[in-house]
Amino acid sequence: MKYEQRANAFSIPVRVYYEDTDAGGVVYYANYLKFFERCRTEWMRQAGHDQSQLAVDAGIAFVARKASCEYLKPARLDDLLSVGLEVEKLTRVRVVFRHHVRRGDEELVTGVVEIACVDTSKMTPAPIPEFLHNKLDALK
Numbered sequence: 001m002k003y004e005q006r007a008n009a010f011s012i013p014v015r016v017y018y019e020d021t022d023a024g025g026v027v028y029y030a031n032y033l034k035f036f037e038r039c040r041t042e043w044m045r046q047a048g049h050d051q052s053q054l055a056v057d058a059g060i061a062f063v064a065r066k067a068s069c070e071y072l073k074p075a076r077l078d079d080l081l082s083v084g085l086e087v088e089k090l091t092r093v094r095v096v097f098r099h100h101v102r103r104g105d106e107e108l109v110t111g112v113v114e115i116a117c118v119d120t121s122k123m124t125p126a127p128i129p130e131f132l133h134n135k136l137d138a139l140k
Helices: 031-046 052-057 130-140
Strands: 010-015 060-071 080-090 094-103 106-119
Touching: 010 031, 031 060, 031 080, 031 094, 031 106, 052 060, 080 130
Parallel strands: none
Antiparallel strands: 010 080, 060 106, 080 094, 094 106
């Protein structure tokens, strides 16, 4: 059954390049996690923050804590994909994203990725700063 995305879902276009594929011209399974990461990075930029600046200004970074994917259909060389996300859960330290990859209306991959906020000097869990948490909450 196709997952119906919410109206406030965020997405970016991703073209499949030769480097994304295996010997058969199909997107290598692990590359979908890279596509998800790009989408989260652009989502954060849309919120007005780039991750390198957050590391400098707030001393925080976001790291992957957990990831799962369901591969429904293959994407192939030269396909134009839509890679999207929705925030499923936002806590003081973690964000859980539902991701999807589509070619037109055809759903190819779905996934869930949980990221955690860490203090960059200690690499230990840290609360998401209030200014950022408020912005992220508004984008849910």
